[in-house]
Amino acid sequence: MATWLLWALALLASAAGQETCRQAYANFRPPCRDGMPATFRLGMHYEDRNTLLGFMVEATKDVECCQMVGGRSWEVGFHLMSYLATLGKRNASLAREVSTCLGEPGDALGQILYGIFCAPSVCEGDVGPLAMQRLIYNVCRLHVRPPPFEDVAADELTNWRSISMDFAVAGVGRCGTQSVLNNLYQHPEIDFTLGKSEEDYTLFGQGQLSKFVPTKQQVAKHRASYAGKGDANDATKLLGLNNPVIVTYPLSYYALYLMKTVKVVLVVCDPLRRLEKLFLYHHYCHEDFDAAVRRFDAIPRHLNTRKDCDRSARALIGNQRKWAKNQAFGSHVEELIKLFGHRRLFIVHQASLREFPRQTYGKLAAWLGATQPFAAETIFKRYNFRLGYRTDLCQNSSLQNVLKSMLASEYAALQLAIQWQERRFPQPLATQELRGKRSRCDMAEELVEGPCGLSDDDQSGCPQLGREAAGR
Structure with a gap:
């Protein structure tokens, strides 16, 4: 019984934390760039070196910008192919619109999207779905629910310095x-x-x-x-x-x-x-x-x-x-x-x-x-x-x-x-x-x-x- 109570309390605390993050993130508008291009893609080792250095400098600026406004930076990985399959079962038309906007699911670079996102300091790894929901709206002007957690992963970032x-x-x-x-x-x-x-x-x-x-x-x-x-x-x-x-x-x-x-x-x-x-x-x-x-x-x-x-x-x-x-x-x-x-x-x-x-x-x-x-x-x-x-x-x-x-x-x-x-x-x-x-x-x-x-x-x-x- 005690174990069940601890488990239930943990779920309630987690849900409360997610809701706190959701409310804070809804009103959070830092002057930092969200999303692409910010992190690694397959084949990046073979890009022009100036391009690589440019990406790294910009990514560093994104992280520093977030720190200056009291936020925390996250690298969010979005499994687009899996998400589109789930979304298509509920709304095939919306899934096609998202696919057209973000990339064909068969494209090696479109299967998993990575980006750097700035979030309020109260948010933890649960910021991933909220970040992708906002990205889809900002880029595609499409209203979607936050993607399920299994389709999104978030890792907090720091600076090389x-x-x-x-x-x-x-x-x-x-x-x-x-x-x-x-x-x-x-x-x-x-x-x-x-x-x-x-x-x-x-x-x-x-x-x-x-x-x-x-x-x-x-x-x-x-x-x-x-x-x-x-x-x-x-x-x-x-x-x-x-x-x-x-x-x-x-x-x-x-x-x-x-x-x-x-x-x-x-x-x-x-x-x-x-x-x-x-x-x-x-x-x-x-x-x-x-x-x-x-x-x-x-x-x-x-x-x-x-x-x-x-x-x-x-x-x-x-x-x-x-x-x-x-x-x-x-x-x-x-x-x-x-x-x-x-x-x-x-x-x-x-x-x-x-x-x-x-x-x-x-x-x-x-x-x-x-x-x-x-x-x-x-x-x-x-x-x-x-x-x-x-x-x-x-x-x-x-x-x-x-x-x-x-x-x-x-x-x-x-x-x-x-x-x-x-x-x-x-x-x-x-x-x-x-x-x-x-x-x-x-x-x-x-x-x-x-x-x-x-x-x-x-x-x-x-x-x-x-x-x-x-x-x-």
């Missing part, structure tokens, strides 16, 4: 981001959201989980992921996030841009070196897939299932040519330079990390805001790399030349990037390697099998002595 973070290691994947994470982690003033060796996808999955502005739930999940881990909650430390794919998703690095104070670390490397490592991971036929997965040389799902793997790197100019071209990141680097400038962007080449680690990491830590140098006894290590022949690429000079020609725009973009970085940190060795298109295939010391770099799951790393220790 609400995320407290100092910097992000944003890529480029397969160029040394793991080494940067693990080595910076040794500095007493620097910490990462998920600690040593971890990549953080809580905010930035592939296109930050498909959001132009973050939901409160998304931000809470991000904060909870590192709560109590190490010193990530120590306000005296510089807090960073490591995610090596950010650089290849405009939605993600535009989000960093909108955070305004977050700095971005970008690690670049020889394009041919990176392409071979990606090929090794995604497409190469390993003699022993089980061992390759343990070494992180292959994607686990490929284990014992791949029938279409490639036995030679020649596939990069054959059946994998299109895939190889899609790995290009030079244009993203150029975009980051335009967005962030010297104050918020630091570009470091793998050659600098490899040959001059103490100088490079010291400069990077100081740029991030550290007030003291690394301890004298700090040993800088190199992670996630391979000595010896990874594929047959380095045994085929003609294939190397063809691929270097195919990657010409990448080499040019990186040369300009390192030249741009000279103002804050000259990297002559990197410039030399890029101009000569010098890859690991041209470095005898990289092709000799050795005790280091044999397994990514060995987080002890390999001492990275470089030219500094050798006195070169």
